[in-house]
Amino acid sequence: MTMAPTNPDSQFIIGVDLGGTNIVVAAMSHDGAHLLGMQSAPTLAAEGAESVVRRMAQMVATTIDTVVRETGVSRDAVVGVGLGAPGTVDRKNGVVLAAPNLRWSNYALVERMTALTGLPVRIDNDANCATYGEWWLGAARGGTNVIGVTIGTGVGGGIIIDRQLYHGSSDAAGEIGHITIDPTGRRCGCGNYGCLEAYASGSAIAGRAREALEHDETSTLLALVNGDLSQITAALVYQAAADGDDVALEIVRDTAKFLGAGIANLLNIFNPDVVVIAGGVTQAGDDLFTPLRTEVRRRAFKSVTDTCRIVPGTLPGTAGVVGAVASYIAQTTGRPPA
């Protein structure tokens, strides 16, 4: 039996960002002022859930060691673990319902992590966490109603309403990547046609670049991959665009139009005060954001565009752990973090 310190500002919470490729762990002070003990390791999902969870618990233990060593607080000052998991989660029962990237289904993650760490654990969806992190300490700070769009392999999303994450009626809200932007368009991995994700995800961007290069032999992108189209990635497209390559710039501008159509929908529906866009796509900078904001203004009502800022995320690499801690605080106190 341990007693938590009475001053919550001297408490620490461990944030875990469980991704399909990497696990990131860090400790945060309850007031958001201190981030320490950050580390990452490969997920190695193929080794199975038990192996992944043991690795996470070990990382949590060493991060707690770092907190104790660097701040001089006792171990009791670390009060819990917030964990962002990919896929659909059941927060109340602490279960990952379906995480295709990990090949997990109906996995009782909270029960297992609690047993291994001896700490209270709360889970949330990873894109929700990334959005909440950008709201708490990043680009969406100060916002009331916020939409987060995270562009990685897929397109994820999070919705904040009145400073709290909105989860919907069965914890499945925020699938912003699966807004239809063209009802007869490209087939999406989800089975639908014309989803935003089928156009604007990292893999869709790379795929569209490959298609464009089949009809163009002058692009510097070809040199970047020594003519091997299979090596094209979204990151290379942003790099070539920054260097002024016409094909890459066109891909980025088209991406801005697709994202703009999806985000205009979100503005007309939600009337948010901030839209924060995170992920590798933000490397494209103004080449992306300038045409994106233009497209949103063309499509959405003036009254909603005038009151909304559309900004790149400012916590690459840490939004997930920061937001996992923020979600832990919200779930255990019923209030958003201060």
Added chain:
Amino acid sequence: MTMAPTNPDSQFIIGVDLGGTNIVVAAMSHDGAHLLGMQSAPTLAAEGAESVVRRMAQMVATTIDTVVRETGVSRDAVVGVGLGAPGTVDRKNGVVLAAPNLRWSNYALVERMTALTGLPVRIDNDANCATYGEWWLGAARGGTNVIGVTIGTGVGGGIIIDRQLYHGSSDAAGEIGHITIDPTGRRCGCGNYGCLEAYASGSAIAGRAREALEHDETSTLLALVNGDLSQITAALVYQAAADGDDVALEIVRDTAKFLGAGIANLLNIFNPDVVVIAGGVTQAGDDLFTPLRTEVRRRAFKSVTDTCRIVPGTLPGTAGVVGAVASYIAQTTGRPPA
């Protein structure tokens, strides 16, 4: 100076549904159990705002007379007026910012109605009110997170989150008619291309029927209008579809597909437990709802369709006044009506 009765269940609130064509007024008991003194009159917007507001205030006065006469309560038992107005409203300041149907802009409706009725007045958007009415006493009763879609001349919407209307950051949320369902599609009145409203509103349905009839001489729709295509209305399309007319049935089924694409987006984003569809289009019954539900299942995630019912509204003609009263209660107490 008057004293309100201490038991709120013996209080009455007047609901006003101000439309571009008609004004509807009724009284409701605070507990939602009694609706009485309902009346309607033409809006006659061309006579100007002052004339419209005087007519509304007169209707409120005669409805209060009815409440007193029929229930035996004193006039003090009528505690306020909830008013649904078309267009964008600023609830906090009681101003109709822009109501194109009425040709109003920046009109201080609450101040004027309070002066004329001597009662506290709260306003809200009319589509929000219709949704909240269906939630309080209609088809969406018992729901927690609810989307309302109202199909009339245009396509309006309302969003309920955790039993409260969601208004967004500048009172402009819920423009569900302006979800883009085809980014290169039909021009919408709002200036965007391919909005849901450009396909599924009453006027769009009539327009699509006219286009179809230009290439078809066998449809019974032609007989219904004596060959005069300008007389085609959405209501006639539903009637002909109910009678088995192939052209009309195709229009209804296409409408179901357009609505289905828009509603699938809303399910993936909001994960609501109820979607309630109101307006004339519900006359089409299963001819609309069966293909609509199929289209939503085709496009949205199984986890969100399994937990959501899509239903026609059950308060035609009264959802607006019922919801105006519900919004009054929510705005004055900070809680949804019981």
